[in-house]
Amino acid sequence: MEETFQTEKGLAGLDEHQVRRYPSWARWVTLAMPAHAFLAVVRADEHAHRPTPDDLIPLSCNEICRLFIALVIRPVRDAAHRLAWSDWRRRHQARSRTGHYRRQAASQT
Template sequence: MPKRAWQKLSAGAGAKGRRFYDWAVIDLTDPRPGSRQLLIRRNRSTGELAYYRCYSPAAVPLTTLVRVAGSKWRAEEFFQSGKGLAALDEHQVRRYPSWSRWVTLAMLAYAFLAVVRANEHNRHPSPDELILLTCNEIQRLFITLAIQRAIDPVHRLGWSLWRRRNQARSQSSHYRRQAAQA
């Protein structure tokens, strides 16, 4: 691909800021209706390539294809989070009814965490010195405060604030470093 075919675009926000890659697109010829394109992503540091075969009813710009490709990471992230936080992958499938009950219960637990997180983000915008509550932190607090009352709740809440403050410092440091490199 010629050098002018590549564009530096963000695939969305990541843990350490925006994820920038070089992107190129090739129109594929096909007699059927619709637009078929090959989207190519190149890692800016390693040069590793990834390919996406794209279809849309009408031709779309490169920025739209990149935005849609970036949303794949979000879906994978949510699935991994559901496995870790709500034990979505902990069932031994023997029969469909038991699997269906387990998945429904796991999805309900994950929905609970997501709703509590969204509610907290809407009610209490985070000050600069703290990161917003995450589903992981809500799960830890719920287990410690509601299920296993082994640790003093005041100690647990203080530890949560300390951890979120340090994560906010780390996050701002990563953003500053990324901005300096750009």
Template structure:
């Protein structure tokens, strides 16, 4: 609740300032949250860790797909 209140206050302040250029709409709560996370909050893992996790997940999916295909082929015999 506190985080949402923070976002709502920042958004309200942004909308009252009208300082955005004409081709930009004022910041939304979601955009403020994304910017805050990207600029202030430190990532919990490194890029190497994220890539490793992605590779593990994709390998796991490939093994699952192979197992599923084998089971389907055996059931059709």
């Protein structure tokens, strides 16, 4: 429960509200909870129905949030550019993770 709350604070904007009265806090939380649920459902659907190539890491909630903002909320450039940027980031993260695991394995032997 605590991990979910910490994740939601950053992703869904739960930490950006100054609580002064209970009704405003309740409205804010009511908006933040479905936002986090949306991210979690989209992530679960991506993992279940779309296998990722070996050179990419699976979509994370953070990456889905970035793509949603870039493609739907504030489309500055075309969608192909944003999707290519997401692929590049995920490929870079996969290479970094592989290098990190190799370094850990080499240091343990």
